[in-house]
Amino acid sequence: MNVLKRLSGKKVLALGIMALLVAVSIITYSIWQVNAASASRSTSTAYQTDRVRKSDISLSSAGSGSLITETSVDLGFETGGVLAELNVQPGSQVKAGDVLAVLDDIDELKQAVTTKELALQEAQTELDDLLDSAQKNLAQALLDVSNAQATQVWSENHVVQKNTQRCTDSTTYTYLMQYIYDSSDYNAWNRHLTDGSGYGTSFIQENINKYNKKMYESYENWKYCEGYTDNEILASDANNQLAEANYQKAETVYENLKNNEGLDPKAIALAQAKVTNAQNELKSAKTDLEGATIVAPMDGTIISVDYKVGETIKDPSDGVTPIMTLADLKHPVLQVYIDQADMQNFQVNCKADVSFDALPNQTFSGIVTQVYPTVTSSSGSDTLEGIVQLDDITSTLKQELPLNLPAMVDVVCSEANNVLIVSVNSIYDIAGDHPYVYVLNSLGQPEKREVTIGLANDSFAEIKSGLSEGENVISESIKEN
Secondary structure, eight states, X not given: OHHHHHHHHHHHHHHHHHHHHHHHHHHHHHHHHHHHXXXXXXXHHHOOEEEOEEEEEEEEEEEEEEEEOSOEEEEEOSSOEEEXXXXXXXXXXXXXTXXXXXXXXXXXXXXXXXXXXXXXXXXXXHHHHHHTOHHHHHHHHHHHHHHHHHHHHHHHHTOOOTTOOSSOHHHHHHHHHHHHHHHHHHHHHHHTTTTTOSOOHHHHHHHHHHHHHHHHHHHHHHHHHHOOOHHHHHHHHHHHHHHHHHXXXXXXXXXXXXXXXXXXXXXXXXXXXXXXXXXXXXXXXXXXXXXXXXXXXSSEEEEEXXXXXXXXXXOGGGSOOEEEEEEOOSSOEEEEEEEGGGGGGOOTTOEEEEEETTEEEEEEEEEEEEEEEEEEEETTEEEEEEEEXXXXXXXXXXXXXXXXXXXXXXXXXXXXXEEEEEEGGGXXXXXXXXXXXXXXXXXXXXXXXXXXXXXXXXXXXEEEESOOTTOEEEOSOOOXX
């Protein structure tokens, strides 16, 4: 009994001790839990966080600039003279084709153009007539061949030789007998001068003269009928050769026309040469006229005028003397200067927002069209230069802006809209291969998470993956083991 009591008492003591130990453990665990929770709550309230949200983000660079024009031209005369007419002044708006200034000899130059125009019309008419005369040319050429052939046949049939008799035998005999009779009468009267026949000298001489003339005429008739002279023989042969040559020439002309559809290539070439020459002379006259007149080559605004009416313009042997400057102010561009540190955000085709101090509360859009390939140093600053093409600024303002007007420029090269963003201060190893953040979990503890970054500027970064909208990212520095 006593033994059982002793054992029972020890058992009770052991059980009591165990119970006490369990109670202490429970209390200790509870205290630890409370302290841990308290520590956790204390830590969570100490973190600075940035909520993941959706927004727009862009990469931009700021700079300055001034208005310029890419389209301007210095205008002058192509010849020398006295400035007689000046139709514009600085600020004048002109249209392409407007006459801006004129020299004093313009009337003579206009008359020269008119004269050359008439000469060209005449040359062109001559050429047109030739081109229209094909059928007429063929018909005339064929007629010329027929006439030349007839002439050649006649001349060939009338070629004479040395012994060819011109008249019939009876006619020739008659002229011979007449010559003999006339010679006998002439000789008889000629003897009376010395035979003392009693006829008076005057009467005898009168008959001698009469029969001498008749004798000469009958002799010429006899010889004419008897044959041809050497000159006539040569002439008949020459006429025959000429007729043959003319016939062959007529045939050649006809064949040439027939082979060229009734047109003479040489005549056409000559007429065309006259037209070309007239065109060149007219062009030269117009050049002289244009050289004494300044005409606007485009729409624009007169920027400057350097001469007055009555002043002499020197001959442009060493180059055209500028009289005025014309520029297109309806499509201005901006000469832009950006700090070289923003080079990656200043590229061709980047968008630009432009503002002018002279036009408060107005912003204009444009696009970068050119970036110069050199860095310019000025006042201790290195800058990049480029060109921004403005959108239709004049349609918005209903006016033209003056050149060299200063402006402020924001260039946007990359942007993303309605994307997840966080502060760049929340991202570790942002430039490395595995950037990451610390997300505050549901227990208030930091949880490391890798993220994929898109666009990033000085303040925010685009999160492409790794985070969800509404999560809180710790934005203060965490000491990492």
